[in-house]
Amino acid sequence: MATETPLKGFIGESIKRKEDDRFIQGKGNYVDDIVLPGMLHMSILRSPFAHARIKSIKADAAQAVPGVVAVVTGDLLAQHKLAWMPTLSGDTQAVLATDKVRFQGQEVACVIATDPYVARDAAQLIEVDYDVLPAVVDPYQALEPGAPLVRDEKEGQSSNHIYHWEAGDKAKTEQAFARAERVVSLETFYPRCHPSPVETCGIVADISPVTGNATIYMTSQAPHAHRTLFAIVAGLPEEKIRILSPDIGGGFGNKVPIYPGYVVATAASLLLGKPVKWVEDRSENLISTGFARDYHMKGELAVTNDGRMLGLRVKMLSDNGAFYADAQPSKFRAGLFHIVTGSYDIPAAHVETDGAYTNKAPGGVAYRCSFRVTEASYLIERLVETAAIDLKMDPAELRSKNFIRPEQFPYTSATGFDYDSGQYEKALRLALEKAGYDELRKEQAEKRKRGELMGIGLASFTEVVGAGPGKHFDIAGLRMFDSAELRVHPTGKAILKLGVKSQGQGHETTFAQIVTEELGIPAVDVMVQEGDTDNTPYGLGTYASRSTPVGGAATAMVSRKLRDKAKKIAAHLLEASEADIDFDHGKFFVQGAPSKSKTIQEIAFAAYTNLPDGMEAGLEGVTYYDPPNFTYPFGTYLVVVDIDRGTGQAKVRRMIAVDDCGVRINPMIVEGQIHGGLAEGFGIAFMQLITFDEEGNCLGSNFTDYLLPTSWETPNFETYETVTPSPHHPIGAKGIGESATVGSPAAFVNAVIDAVAHLGIKNIDMPVTSDKIWSALHEVGAAE
Amino acid sequence: MLPAPFEYSAPETMDEALDLLDALGDESKVLAGGQSLIPLLKLRFASPAHLVDVNRVAELDFLDEHDGVLRIGPLFRHKAAERSGMLASKYAVIAEAARQVADPIVRNRGTVGGSLAHADPAGDWGSVMLALDAEFVLRSKRGSRTIRARDFFSGPFSSALKSNELLVEIRVPAADGRKGGSYLKLERKVGDFATVAVAVHLQMDDGKVKSAGIGLTAVGPQNLKADRAEAALKGRALDDATIKEAAALAAAAAEPKADNRGSVDYKRNVVRVFTERGLRRARERAQGGA
Missing domain, CATH: 3.30.390.50 (CO dehydrogenase flavoprotein, C-terminal domain)
Structure with a gap:
């Protein structure tokens, strides 16, 4: 083969990630790498109890330790009206506890010292006198009359009930159920899990006592939104706040909320006139920062005997912990959970949701998920599996029969979502073909005769990402648009500034490639800047797979703005009419005379040196993009497991993943996102669990108890694609960061259930651990 | 990692180490591979006043078989056990356990003797030594004694090892036939x-x-x-x-x-x-x- 010219980075080219040079050399710059002159260190004293009244806090001994500068308590914060802060779901959350503690690990006091060791030693010397109260850890019990009241400080809050929210058409759904030949039901629990980024959360707050300028380095997935919230909550003038979100070692939703540690460190810097650093340790991250899921769900599917879905009825109770702090669009109480009809054309659906306070950590973040679509996708895909068992139908055939068909798009679902595009059958067929589905079914039948357990699990998920149309979706009132500012320098190199913020997703490469596609500037020449609120345009940040759908669209649109101007300059340089100028891969040429052309680099130079009369100099612009709709990535995952009847171990033999995220900008990065998400989905399905004992003690407070899968455990992932562009996105891309975490848990669990359903086992809740599988087998007399 | 404050010594010889342990008594904790101790320090579940790091005591790292006895030094690392051809051919239980201890990173650093002395009921080496009917040589400044593996373990994280003693040798009856x-x-x-x-x-x-x-x-x-x-x-x-x-x-x-x-x-x-x-x-x- 001939020598290939180096790739420029056009869409579809797997160029290497520009950011990796510094990461693989260990030269990233994370919050904990920030060291400022005179910087102090903060350590947090946390509650050992899940529920206890604070009688007194004595800090004398801590204060007396050499090196301790200050001890901050809730009472001190209360004097500055900072003891409580608002949450992203319109509730309040204690910054430092004043009246009582409401979960184990809650922030009680902070020590600020000259060195982090001293701060930690001194925190242990603070004496807190607690009056221990009965704790409530189960959301159903929390709603019983007489349950311990978690939020007794809230006016008018006489129970632990937080919200009731419904979607869909109740009457129409009841009619569908009345007509149904059969009702399939499933009660399942999506357990509390945790995003657990490798880098924990942290901050360096530096407020100058002279200028009042607040420079805040912070592990933030949404630096602009955080700036505004800091301004509102702390009363700091917004023009003086600069949030810097440097390299981030994974976010997965965990770095969307504002945590008490950020607030105290900032207040301490303001009061002490010195920079204050706080970086939490692993246990602090696991026990106090945003958890995910914790949804108790009941789904019922009305079907005909031949497998036609007529209606879906869902009831969900959410365990929100001590403060309702779900990170979600403000008009929605259970995020986008009502997307629960999934990939299926179900004419009627009704979803009822409730939330309850318990004595557990707050959170409810969208862990690699677009606002609870993960729970929704899990429920419908498990419910379809259950229907296949009840109807004795092949689960692939049942799905096929009920998919929204390609010609039905744009499709409005029974709960009100407008699906943009999809070819669900095509993705399913590809997965079945690549797996050799028919052969696998034969093998399964033969094995079953010998008493061996083998299962094949499917999930044909649909995601809903890229929030959002700003008129319906906002975070704390801020409309969910995003932005891109592009400046092309005279030498034809460029800087692209974005409102989103990478945490490892490869933005510096992907977004540069959009500029390459639209303007022809090689990706290597496009510097991507994010995470500095003084130097990037306002945006809502990176979560819910929204960067490519929204920030990527903004990048394409701003590039097109510049291209329009470049055309004018090209016309001027080529002495042609603008209408006669065509553009292709970085070249502007006169129609019909391709040799008469100017490169984007030549035009960039002219933008500063040789302009048509009356034209403003420079080649730059900014675009704020408010998407007209969500995008709806989808796919089919297929898992094959073998189960050991003696130990209950489920070994995943194969994992086939067909993803359709529309147009793939950098296919290698897309693959990387899928691999990461599948690994996390595997962990959620098989091993992850944050449990609490009856007293509310957290039993998953470190990585010995809360398990993260590695390459040792995870199976080989066989990935494939179909491409169905989004019709409303400027380049047809849909977002891929989260599909695999959303879609894969159900596929893993369905595979296990498929292996044991003939024995009468229809459900095992996640995590599907070996002991649970064995116990289920043992109960039906099928264990070794 | 922010442990509580501690003193640290790194003796070069076994005698120096035993002198230190004798002088420090209950205040001390021996640091070998550190794969259990360091996490305990990090979580502040353990806060010994003094760490005696024996990693520089070269005479504690050996493996040999003679006179009908397989002898394993306490600093012998899991990884070395995993890679030993002799162990693989004659002591399958040791070789098979070695490659299942924790993960490769822990195995590079962790030691067989340290794991036994830690006496975690979920530790792998204790069961292996019980199956092999091994004996352990425990030495202090005041002398040495030999104890059978079955008499060594006395409960969760507790054993016959005294605070002034080092586990200096693991003896396994040589396998034959x-x-x-x-x-x-x-x-x-x-x-x-x-x-x-x-x-x-x-x-x-x-x-x-x-x-x-x-x-x-x-x-x-x-x-x-x-x-x-x-x-x-x-x-x-x-x-x-x-x-x-x-x-x-x-x-x-x-x-x-x-x-x-x-x-x-x-x-x-x-x-x-x-x-x-x-x-x-x-x-x-x-x-x-x-």
Whole structure:
């Protein structure tokens, strides 16, 4: 083969990630790498109890330790009206506890010292006198009359009930159920899990006592939104706040909320006139920062005997912990959970949701998920599996029969979502073909005769990402648009500034490639800047797979703005009419005379040196993009497991993943996102669990108890694609960061259930651990 | 990692180390590979006043076999055990356990002796040494003594080792004739402690069991030796019925507790299943091996 010219980075080219040079050399710059002159260190004293009244806090001994500068308590914060802060779901959350503690690990006091060791030693010397109260850890019990009241400080809050929210058409759904030949039901629990980024959360707050300028380095997935919230909550003038979100070692939703540690460190810097650093340790991250899921769900599917879905009825109770702090669009109480009809054309659906306070950590973040679509996708895909068992139908055939068909798009679902595009059958067929589905079914039948357990699990998920149309979706009132500012320098190199913020997703490469596609500037020449609120345009940040759908669209649109101007300059340089100028891969040429052309680099130079009369100099612009709709990535995952009847171990033999995220900008990065998400989905399905004992003690407070899968455990992932562009996105891309975490848990669990359903086992809740599988087998007399 | 303050010494010789331990008494803690101790310091579950780091004491790192005894130095690392051809060919239970200890990073640094001295009931080496009927040499400034593995462990994280003593040598009766072993471990992920593990060491003579050793991991307050199962095998041909009988006795010997890893019944069943499978695997090795 001939020598290939180096790739420029056009869409579809797997160029290497520009950011990796510094990461693989260990030269990233994370919050904990920030060291400022005179910087102090903060350590947090946390509650050992899940529920206890604070009688007194004595800090004398801590204060007396050499090196301790200050001890901050809730009472001190209360004097500055900072003891409580608002949450992203319109509730309040204690910054430092004043009246009582409401979960184990809650922030009680902070020590600020000259060195982090001293701060930690001194925190242990603070004496807190607690009056221990009965704790409530189960959301159903929390709603019983007489349950311990978690939020007794809230006016008018006489129970632990937080919200009731419904979607869909109740009457129409009841009619569908009345007509149904059969009702399939499933009660399942999506357990509390945790995003657990490798880098924990942290901050360096530096407020100058002279200028009042607040420079805040912070592990933030949404630096602009955080700036505004800091301004509102702390009363700091917004023009003086600069949030810097440097390299981030994974976010997965965990770095969307504002945590008490950020607030105290900032207040301490303001009061002490010195920079204050706080970086939490692993246990602090696991026990106090945003958890995910914790949804108790009941789904019922009305079907005909031949497998036609007529209606879906869902009831969900959410365990929100001590403060309702779900990170979600403000008009929605259970995020986008009502997307629960999934990939299926179900004419009627009704979803009822409730939330309850318990004595557990707050959170409810969208862990690699677009606002609870993960729970929704899990429920419908498990419910379809259950229907296949009840109807004795092949689960692939049942799905096929009920998919929204390609010609039905744009499709409005029974709960009100407008699906943009999809070819669900095509993705399913590809997965079945690549797996050799028919052969696998034969093998399964033969094995079953010998008493061996083998299962094949499917999930044909649909995601809903890229929030959002700003008129319906906002975070704390801020409309969910995003932005891109592009400046092309005279030498034809460029800087692209974005409102989103990478945490490892490869933005510096992907977004540069959009500029390459639209303007022809090689990706290597496009510097991507994010995470500095003084130097990037306002945006809502990176979560819910929204960067490519929204920030990527903004990048394409701003590039097109510049291209329009470049055309004018090209016309001027080529002495042609603008209408006669065509553009292709970085070249502007006169129609019909391709040799008469100017490169984007030549035009960039002219933008500063040789302009048509009356034209403003420079080649730059900014675009704020408010998407007209969500995008709806989808796919089919297929898992094959073998189960050991003696130990209950489920070994995943194969994992086939067909993803359709529309147009793939950098296919290698897309693959990387899928691999990461599948690994996390595997962990959620098989091993992850944050449990609490009856007293509310957290039993998953470190990585010995809360398990993260590695390459040792995870199976080989066989990935494939179909491409169905989004019709409303400027380049047809849909977002891929989260599909695999959303879609894969159900596929893993369905595979296990498929292996044991003939024995009468229809459900095992996640995590599907070996002991649970064995116990289920043992109960039906099928264990070794 | 922000541990509580501690003093640190790194002696170069065994005598220096023993002098230090004698002088410091209960205030001290020996640091070998550190794979259990460092996490405890990090979590402040342990806050010893003084760490005695023995990693520079070269004379504590050895492996040899002579005069009918296999001798393992306490600083012998898991990784070295995993890579030893001699262990692989003669002591299958050691080789198979070695490659299942924690994860490769821990194995590079962690030591066999450190793990035994830590006496974690979920530790792998205790069961292996019980199956092999090993002895440990414990030395202090005041002298040395030898104790059988079965008398060494006395409960969770507690053993016969005194605060002024170092575990200086592990002695295993050399395996001869037809022998085989196995270590079957159930873990939730690589690097996790065992939910259950079973160590088996067999010596066969003329088609009959000359000696059998079975050690159980993570199903009691300490690593357990399944004496009755071992006795049931001795002198008998290893047919399936005998194996099943021994496996049932091993399961009966287990004293598991329910936790996030599983119920009592589950763990006991895994002991039975692994004893059966482990004995079969050891039998195959004994039949195939020299």
